Amino acid sequence: AQSVTQLDSQVPVFEEAPVELRCNYSSSVSVYLFWYVQYPNQGLQLLLKYLSGSTLVKGINGFEAEFNKSQTSFHLRKPSVHISDTAEYFCAVSIKAAGNKLTFGGGTRVLVKP
Amino acid sequence: EPEVTQTPSHQVTQMGQEVILRCVPISNHLYFYWYRQILGQKVEFLVSFYNNEISEKSEIFDDQFSVERPDGSNFTLKIRSTKLEDSAMYFCASTHGGGGSSYNEQFFGPGTRLTVL
Numbered sequence: 001a002q003s004v005t006q007l008d009s010q011v012p013v014f015e016e017a018p019v020e021l022r023c024n025y026s027s028s029v030s031v032y033l034f035w036y037v038q039y040p041n042q043g044l045q046l047l048l049k050y051l052s053g054s055t056l057v058k059g060i061n062g063f064e065a066e067f068n069k070s071q072t073s074f075h076l077r078k079p080s081v082h083i084s085d086t087a088e089y090f091c092a093v094s095i096k097a098a099g100n101k102l103t104f105g106g107g108t109r110v111l112v113k114p
Numbered sequence: 115e116p117e118v119t120q121t122p123s124h125q126v127t128q129m130g131q132e133v134i135l136r137c138v139p140i141s142n143h144l145y146f147y148w149y150r151q152i153l154g155q156k157v158e159f160l161v162s163f164y165n166n167e168i169s170e171k172s173e174i175f176d177d178q179f180s181v182e183r184p185d186g187s188n189f190t191l192k193i194r195s196t197k198l199e200d201s202a203m204y205f206c207a208s209t210h211g212g213g214g215s216s217y218n219e220q221f222f223g224p225g226t227r228l229t230v231l
Contacts, residue, residue, distance in 0.1 A: 032217055043118075043205060044157070044222040051217050090157060099145035099164055099211045102220060104157040 002027040002093050004105035012111045013081055021076040021108045023091030031093040033074040034102065035065055038088045047089070050074060061085070086112045116140045118223035120206050126229045127196055135191045135226045137206030145211040146189045147220065148181065150174070150202040157205065163189065164211070196230045203227050 007022040025031065033050040048059025055067040065076045074091060091105040119138045127133050139146050148160040161171040163181055180192045189208075193200055203225045209218040 036222075041224075043224040044207075046219055049217075049219075092157075096217070098218065099162065099169065099209060101147065101159040101162055101170060102149075102157075103159065104149075106156040 002103045006105035010109045023074045034092040036090045120223035124227045137189045139208030143208035145209045147207040149205045152202045201230045
């Protein structure tokens with residue numbers, strides 16, 4: 001079974017400051033890794049994913065994440081946040097099989113202050 | 115751009131009543147999912163559905179839950195006798211699942227907020 005831990009439940013950050021959201025996972029098999037964003041009253045939107053290859057992946061809205069196999073981590077970063085980045089962010093994993101389910105972390109609520 | 119839709123956006127029901135949550139997945143997708151998110155908690159997998167049958171279900175998905183694809187477009191989640199603890203946001207998702215790849219992006223609907231009184 002897989003599990004995902006997001007170490008921070010809430011992260012307040014000032015506009016134009018950098019932000020890092022931490023994610024650690026546990027799995028006995030190789031996994032795909034994802035970050036999803038949920039804006040207020042909306043569904044989940046894929047920010048970025050790690051499937052294979054380069055450990056640094058870039059996503060939408062200026063976000064990037066780095067896969068670290070030895071530390072089983074997949075931390076999300078943005079060098080300069082905007083007010084519009086206020087949302088909840090979920091890290092997720094799935095095993096490498098077609099149609100397999102996603103296992104989510106508990107989420108990190110990012111509040112960007114002016 | 116194709117999207118997953120869900121109805122209703124909010125459902126209020128009395129404990130013990132049956133509810134049906136509806137989803138219309140993206141039209142050429144082959145795998146369908148239900149997830150739920152209890153307020154303040156993580157998003158949890160309930161069930162996946164492929165080729166007109168359940169392919170995987172979680173321990174949450176007990177005999178009170180059922181899924182169905184009654185026609186070529188809808189995918190429903192039925193809760194036979196709702197409990198207070200069923201109050202949550204329920205998300206439907208779908209993925210194409212084909213093309214010989216083990217990865218296919220899951221697309222999520224906006225969710226149905228179920229409130230059980």
